[in-house]
Amino acid sequence: MTSRTSTPRSRSRSSTGSSGSSDTTMLDADGPPLAPAQPRPASHANPPPSMPASTRDPAFSLLLSLPRELRDRIYTFALISSFPFWWPAPAGPKHNVALGLLRTSRQVYNEAAPILYTGNKFLFTHPSDCNIFRVISSPYSSLITSVYFRVREKDLRLWTTYLGSMSQERSLKSDLPKLKSLWIFLRCGSQMGALQQQMVQMGTQVQQIQQQQQQQQQQQQPTPPANGPANNGSNNINNNGQIPPPPPPPPPLPMAFLAFAQTGLHNYIHPPPPVPHAHGTQNNPPNPSPIAQHMVQQVQHQQHMNTFYASFLRWEREMGIENLCLSLQETRPVDADVKIVCIMRLPKPEVIRLVRLYPDELAVDRNGDARTRFRKLHGVEVSLEISGYEVPT
Structure with a gap:
C-alpha cells in the first residue's frame, strides 16, 4: 500500500520539478539576462555572394580596361x-x-x-x-x-x-x-682663350718691331754741332740731359669678336665712299623730299647691318661653324628644325657695350646675356650668344 501511494507522489514531484528546472535552464542558466538583438557586422574576409572566388580574373587591370x-x-x-x-x-x-x-x-x-x-x-x-x-x-x-x-x-x-x-x-x-628638332650649342671659351694668347704674343712682337724702328730713326737723325748742347755720346738724351722713358707698350689686341665689333663700328662711323654712278655724276636736288630722305636713311641702315652680318659670318668661319653647317646638308632630315647657337663668354661691361653699339642686332634676356637673331647659313639657323661674367676687382 505504501509503495503504491508513494510512487505517484514522487512522479508528480519529479514532473513539476522537471518543468520548473527546464524553465530555469532556458532563461537563467547562461548568466545575465539577454540584451536586445543587434545586427551582426558584415565580414570583410568573405567575398560577397555575387562575386564568388572562382569567377575573379587575376590578370584583370583597371588601367588596361580604359580606352x-x-x-x-x-x-x-x-x-x-x-x-x-x-x-x-x-x-x-x-x-x-x-x-x-x-x-x-x-x-x-x-x-x-x-x-x-x-x-x-x-x-x-x-x-x-x-x-x-x-x-x-x-x-x-x-x-x-x-x-x-x-x-x-x-x-x-x-x-x-x-x-x-x-x-x-x-x-x-x-x-x-x-x-625633328636639333639644337647644337657650340662653346667658344677655350678657343677664345687660345686666340687671346696668340693676340698677346702678336702684341709683344709688334712692340719689339716698334722699338727697332724707333732706334733706326734715331740713328738716322743728323748729329748736332760740337758747340751745341752735350749729348754725352747718346742719341736718347734730350736737351735737359734726361733719358726719355721708353715708349708705352701697345694696348692689348681685342679678342676675335671684339675686333669684328670694332671693325663694324668703324665702318659705321666712317662709311666707305659711295660707288660712282654708272652714267656719271648726277645732280641731286638741293632739297630732297621726305620720302627720299627716308629712303636714304634706310639704305645707310641696311649697309650698316650688312656690314655687321658680313663681319659675323667671317668670324663664324674662323670658329668652324661653317664646316658644322656644311656637314648637315646631306644628312639632316628634310623636315627637321636645326639650330646652332655659338656661345662665348665676355666680361659683363663688354656685353653691355656691344648691346649699346648694336641695339638692333643684340637682344638681352633675363640673365643679362645677349643673343643675335637666327640667320640662315647653308640652310641652318645660326645665332651668336654672348654670356657675361663678373670681372674680379
Whole structure:
C-alpha cells in the first residue's frame, strides 16, 4: 500500500520539478539576462555572394580596361619631363617620371615606351654617347625626335665627321632617323682663350718691331754741332740731359669678336665712299623730299647691318661653324628644325657695350646675356650668344 501511494507522489514531484528546472535552464542558466538583438557586422574576409572566388580574373587591370586614348594621356603625364635627359647621366635636375610603369606588363611597355622617347628631349656631349645610347637602349629609342648636342671646340672635328657620315653603324642619319628638332650649342671659351694668347704674343712682337724702328730713326737723325748742347755720346738724351722713358707698350689686341665689333663700328662711323654712278655724276636736288630722305636713311641702315652680318659670318668661319653647317646638308632630315647657337663668354661691361653699339642686332634676356637673331647659313639657323661674367676687382 505504501509503495503504491508513494510512487505517484514522487512522479508528480519529479514532473513539476522537471518543468520548473527546464524553465530555469532556458532563461537563467547562461548568466545575465539577454540584451536586445543587434545586427551582426558584415565580414570583410568573405567575398560577397555575387562575386564568388572562382569567377575573379587575376590578370584583370583597371588601367588596361580604359580606352586607349585615356591610357595614352596617362602615359604622357607620367613619362614626359620638361628637362632634357642627359646621358651619361650627370648630377642634374630630377625628372620625376614614373619609369616603373614600364615594368607593369608587356602590353603597357609596348604602349608607353614610344611615348617616353618621342615626347622627351635628350642631351649628349659627345658623338660616341649618342651612338652607344642607341645601341644599349630600347629599340624604341629610334623614335627620338628632339635632341640637344653640346659641342666643345676640341671635339668639333669629331662632331663634324659624325654629323656628315653616311655609315649605318655610326652616324646621325642612322642613329636618329625620326629626328625633328636639333639644337647644337657650340662653346667658344677655350678657343677664345687660345686666340687671346696668340693676340698677346702678336702684341709683344709688334712692340719689339716698334722699338727697332724707333732706334733706326734715331740713328738716322743728323748729329748736332760740337758747340751745341752735350749729348754725352747718346742719341736718347734730350736737351735737359734726361733719358726719355721708353715708349708705352701697345694696348692689348681685342679678342676675335671684339675686333669684328670694332671693325663694324668703324665702318659705321666712317662709311666707305659711295660707288660712282654708272652714267656719271648726277645732280641731286638741293632739297630732297621726305620720302627720299627716308629712303636714304634706310639704305645707310641696311649697309650698316650688312656690314655687321658680313663681319659675323667671317668670324663664324674662323670658329668652324661653317664646316658644322656644311656637314648637315646631306644628312639632316628634310623636315627637321636645326639650330646652332655659338656661345662665348665676355666680361659683363663688354656685353653691355656691344648691346649699346648694336641695339638692333643684340637682344638681352633675363640673365643679362645677349643673343643675335637666327640667320640662315647653308640652310641652318645660326645665332651668336654672348654670356657675361663678373670681372674680379
